[in-house]
Amino acid sequence: MEGDPTRIMLAVNESTIKGYPHASISSRKAFEWTLQKIVRSNTSGFKLLFLHVQVPDEDGFDDMDSVYASPEDFKNLRNRDRAKGLHLLEFFVERCHAIGVGCEAWIKKGDPKEVICREVKRVQPDFLVVGCRGLGPFQRVFVGTVSEFCVKHAECPVITIKRSAEESPQDPVDD
């Protein structure tokens, strides 16, 4: 007697730590928190919607020294971006599949904060979960604050999950 599952959108991104092509620490934290504290054993009561927003500049950072000689080179680059995004989403979808929670995952390109709010408007989840690094005000200025923007502008309730101190890497700006 539960009716439609509660639809939770999770905005997930890649780690900024080099050589670590996986979900960011704060994305994984937000995901595990959602499973532990909200979904719990009621796996049929929830559906998780994973949105990954690819930032063209960031994703191309490793390519600063690359030479693009043909349209083909760009196509390869785009394919590689796509592969990275898919690899990220696969992590979350596999974990959901293993525990029996329904999910959907998709990739968009653009400015994360704007795309997340636009996708909330389109998909109308019951609420949005975003991870955040829990930076101090000084660090925040240079890193941007996707979570703060979403809390203010997303057209659904938003819950922000901070990393715990022991999960933070040496440089807290990394994630």
Added chain:
Amino acid sequence: MEGDPTRIMLAVNESTIKGYPHASISSRKAFEWTLQKIVRSNTSGFKLLFLHVQVPDEDGFDDMDSVYASPEDFKNLRNRDRAKGLHLLEFFVERCHAIGVGCEAWIKKGDPKEVICREVKRVQPDFLVVGCRGLGPFQRVFVGTVSEFCVKHAECPVITIKRSAEESPQDPVDD
């Protein structure tokens, strides 16, 4: 195999609408949302912690024309405040009892935003739910913004639940 229930703190207050000594529209909205979207059928997986912060000035508003002639009068006033707070909490506790969700409820006095953050620190809930009126920036200036303060300062994740347009009274500052 669920372990300890997820402890959700809900900050609840009385309606500001005169002659309506019940839970505010936004408190009831936040409560019903929590039951529908989070607790769902998993009643043993959650425990709801209701905190009502009484504001001495506000609660004494009806007494502007009263005359206090003896210490006894103040005692009666305090008893009446207490009765109003208990009446408010009874609404939430009865509803939880009816559907079988564990709960606790208590009253504190002071500035709601500060008391809520202090109680979060003391009680350490898994997250905090606060209702809000969804006022525009102009209205907000004169009403204060408990929810915004908690989002920034509470030491746990916070989810803010807005009233829907059709639930708002004629004067949106009322609640």
